[in-house]
Amino acid sequence: MPFDLIITCKLGLESLLAEELRALGYQSLTVLNGEIHLKGDALVLARCNLWLRTAERVMLKLAAFPAHTFDALFEGVRQVEWGSLLPADARMRVMSTCIDSQLQSPRTTQSITKKAIVDAMQQAYQKDWFSEDGAEFKIFVDIIRDEAVVSLDSSGDGLHKRGYRAKGGMAPLRETLAAGIVMLSGWRPSETLVDPFCGSGTIPIEAAMIGANIAPGLRRMFAAESWPFIPANIWQKVREEAQSKIRPDPFTIHASDIDGPILNIARDNAEKAGVAEHIQFEAKAMEAFAPPAEPFVLISNPPYGERMEDVQAAETLYRQMGEVLRPLKGAFYILTPHAEFQRLFGARARKNRKLYNGKIRCYLYEY
Numbered sequence: 305m306p307f308d309l310i311i312t313c314k315l316g317l318e319s320l321l322a323e324e325l326r327a328l329g330y331q332s333l334t335v336l337n338g339e340i341h342l343k344g345d346a347l348v349l350a351r352c353n354l355w356l357r358t359a360e361r362v363m364l365k366l367a368a369f370p371a372h373t374f375d376a377l378f379e380g381v382r383q384v385e386w387g388s389l390l391p392a393d394a395r396m397r398v399m400s401t402c403i404d405s406q407l408q409s410p411r412t413t414q415s416i417t418k419k420a421i422v423d424a425m426q427q428a429y430q431k432d433w434f435s436e437d438g439a440e441f442k443i444f445v446d447i448i449r450d451e452a453v454v455s456l457d458s459s460g461d462g463l464h465k466r467g468y469r470a471k472g473g474m475a476p477l478r479e480t481l482a483a484g485i486v487m488l489s490g491w492r493p494s495e496t497l498v499d500p501f502c503g504s505g506t507i508p509i510e511a512a513m514i515g516a517n518i519a520p521g522l523r524r525m526f527a528a529e530s531w532p533f534i535p536a537n538i539w540q541k542v543r544e545e546a547q548s549k550i551r552p553d554p555f556t557i558h559a560s561d562i563d564g565p566i567l568n569i570a571r572d573n574a575e576k577a578g579v580a581e582h583i584q585f586e587a588k589a590m591e592a593f594a595p596p597a598e599p600f601v602l603i604s605n606p607p608y609g610e611r612m613e614d615v616q617a618a619e620t621l622y623r624q625m626g627e628v629l630r631p632l633k634g635a636f637y638i639l640t641p642h643a644e645f646q647r648l649f650g651a652r653a654r655k656n657r658k659l660y661n662g663k664i665r666c667y668l669y670e671y
Contacts, residue, residue, distance in 0.1 A: 305533065307349060308365040310455055312339045316659040317358045317484045324356050341365075346534045349458055350542045353528070354521040357483035357514070359463050362528075363444065363455040371452035372406050374416050380452055381420035381445070387428020389456065391532055393438030396421060400445045407447050417445045417454075439530035460527030466513075467524035468577035469504065476503065477605045477639070481661050482510040483520070485668060488657070489603055489637045493555035496600040500593050502559035502585070505570030507603055512579035515555050519546035523578070554581075558596055560588040590621060593628050600634040605661075608642050619648050626650035629671075636671040645669060 313321045315338050322335050325342065328351060334341040344352075352362045366389070369380035390396070398421075400413040407413055421443070426432060442457040464480040486507065491497055493515035499507045513520060522543065528534050561567055564587045574580040595602075606625065608618045622642070626649040629636060638645070641664050646652050653669035660666065 306343055306345060309342050309344055309349060309352065310339050310363040310365050310453075311342070311352060311356065312360045312363065313358050314338070314360065314478075314481065314660045316657065317480070320484050320487050321356065321358045323487075324358060325352070328352070328355060346538050347542070349528060349534070350526075350538050351545075353459055353463065353526045354519045354542050354546055356463060357487070357510070357520050358480050360480060361457055361459045361463060363457055364528075365453065365455045367452075367454040369452055370450055371447050372450050374407065374412065377407065377413065377445075377447075377452060378416050378420045381417050381454055382424045384421075384424065384454060385428075386421050386424040389531075389533065390421075390425065390441055391438055392425070392429050392431065393435050395436045395438055395440045397440055397442045398445065399442065401447070403446075403448045405447045405450045407450075413445055413447065417443065440527065442527065458526060458528035458531070460525065463521065465524065466520050466577065468509065469506070469573050470576070477506045478661055479506055479510055479520070481639075481659060482506040482605075483514065484659070485603055485637055485639060486511045486514055488668065489601055489635065489670075491601045491603070493553065496558070496595060496597045498558045498560075498595055498600055498602050499604045500560050500588070500590055500602070501604045501606040502561050502570055503563075503566055503605070505559060505573045505583070505585070507605065508557045508559040508570075508583045509574050509577050509579055511557055511603065512574070512582040513577060515551075515557070516553075516579060516582060517549055517551045518578060519549075522546050523576070557583045558586070559583055560586045560593070562587065562589045590624055590628060595632065595634065598633040600632075602629070602634055602636045602638075604637070605639045608640050618642065619644070622648035623650070636669075638669045638671070639666050640669070641666045 318335050321340055322333055325333055330342055366384045371377040398414040398417045400410040402408050402410055444455045446453045464478045466479055497511055502508055529539055567585050567587055571585055574583050622645055630651060653671055655670040657668045659668055
């Protein structure tokens, strides 16, 4: 059964997501802002959920139609064959966005969409009432410039939730962004990798998963596993496939932080992710930083004012970073939202790239 898939990502990661999809063997892609469209079957849907490191969600596109009025929205949604998609006990959760459209109320859009779905299911199941006590089905209705797109979320929890991080620091780095930064660096397990501000361990853990070729979704579940039209053996197949592709070769990533308690959380997260053997954690301040070998690759998300509640302390830290790192031989990839980082670091970056950590606009500075 062929599907139209919409795979979403944070702005700035589209090219990396496209590379991931091509590496999985999917060449016919349409790349848009924050999403990529492709066609595929249930196996493609499952593999994308399991393997994509920079994706946020894998959506099944159900319909697209003009929606200048709520009547048009109701009719367009009702035309979808909901009876073949949702079981009679489905717990429906409708989410909506309205941008540059005559329909401007997400709440009303959600209500109209839910009524249309229920109307279609009443006809399909010949029932007047639905208990909605079964598995959750998350339905998205996005209306942009009066064009509605209806899609069904196959991921459940966002794909950045790998299942290993029960706790984080005060401002944890999103896993998908951490993976993207590692991918942008071009780091390979044969190279020395360090993170002197590892916090709860997101960057070293994502790097270790890349180095060991561990599928990021291997240790979690997905919403589509409860879909009646997706064969259960598909998920077993992709998990067995992913397990067989894990690389056993040894390598070590060096991660440190001045905060001892947060390092305990990082170690626990690394254990849950199955990569503890690849990461050496150490309690160490920036002024004591020394790479285990040169040249080396540094990838880090140092503290900034909003997280430390002390902008001056963050700026002092950036100056210190420059004093320590500039004399060393290595490649540095530093993510921060601070507009004056380059001046404080004492050197202009070779490149910088705008990325988003949640809703926080950041820049990745490459030295």
